[in-house]
Amino acid sequence: NAGVTQTPKFRILKIGQSMTLQCAQDMNHNYMYWYRQDPGMGLKLIYYSVGAGITDKGEVPNGYNVSRSTTEDFPLRLELAAPSQTSVYFCASSPMTGGYEQYFGPGTRLTVT
Amino acid sequence: QKEVEQDPGPLSVPEGAIVSLNCTYSNSAFQYFMWYRQYSRKGPELLMYTYSSGNKEDGRFTAQVDKSSKYISLFIRDSQPSDSATYLCAMSVSSGTYKYIFGTGTRLKVLA
Numbered sequence: 001n002a003g004v005t006q007t008p009k010f011r012i013l014k015i016g017q018s019m020t021l022q023c024a025q026d027m028n029h030n031y032m033y034w035y036r037q038d039p040g041m042g043l044k045l046i047y048y049s050v051g052a053g054i055t056d057k058g059e060v061p062n063g064y065n066v067s068r069s070t071t072e073d074f075p076l077r078l079e080l081a082a083p084s085q086t087s088v089y090f091c092a093s094s095p096m097t098g099g100y101e102q103y104f105g106p107g108t109r110l111t112v113t
Numbered sequence: 114q115k116e117v118e119q120d121p122g123p124l125s126v127p128e129g130a131i132v133s134l135n136c137t138y139s140n141s142a143f144q145y146f147m148w149y150r151q152y153s154r155k156g157p158e159l160l161m162y163t164y165s166s167g168n169k170e171d172g173r174f175t176a177q178v179d180k181s182s183k184y185i186s187l188f189i190r191d192s193q194p195s196d197s198a199t200y201l202c203a204m205s206v207s208s209g210t211y212k213y214i215f216g217t218g219t220r221l222k223v224l225a
Contacts, residue, residue, distance in 0.1 A: 040217055041217060042117075042216060042218065043157075043215040090156050090157070092156075101147060102203075102213065103159070104156035105156050106156045107154070107155070107156050109154075
């Protein structure tokens with residue numbers, strides 16, 4: 001049981017490039033989330049999904065897109081990378097939402113230069 | 114005013130000390146409260162989870178919620194160098210909402 005896995009661990013992008021951050025969970029959780037964590041700013045929700053085929057925006061969705069074709073996978077797409085997207089990205093999952101604990105992946109550290 | 118306030122630290126304590134970590138919040142509708150531990154360059158891991166007011170104990174860790182004061186605490190007894198990490202509080206309104214609000218985290222250093 002691997003929990004929540006994320007790839008890659010690190011990535012450097014040039015301004016204007018695109019990439020996909022991968023996230024997978026093997027706990028059969030319906031709910032999945034993408035957060036970014038900036039120094040001194042806490043975790044901010046980018047997108048979330050309540051099940052395969054259903055996604056919605058969080059607090060800071062601009063510049064990102066997601067898809068959820070299976071229960072296990074929830075990739076995050078960055079289009080036209082900007083320096084403001086330099087951050088650490090965490091994927092999380094939970095069996096339900098709101099009153100239930102979230103399980104986090106190890107994170108992807110992204111630098112845009 | 115932020116919905117959740119947490120002192121960023123760092124908080125340095127000697128090994129064996131009792132540590133108190135705190136968060137205050139402004140939204141009286143919060144009902145579910147969580148504490149996460151995050152080691153450097155790792156993802157947050159859930160430590161404690163409580164519903165509504167009261168205390169919950171798990172080994173050396175005690176989580177306390179005072180809804181009347183909008184204040185939550187995490188106590189660590191007999192602190193160890195391995196407890197050195199950033200501690201994040203998180204809270205949500207109710208089941209069925211996606212919205213978890215996180216504190217910015219308190220960095221704790223336990224000195225051997």
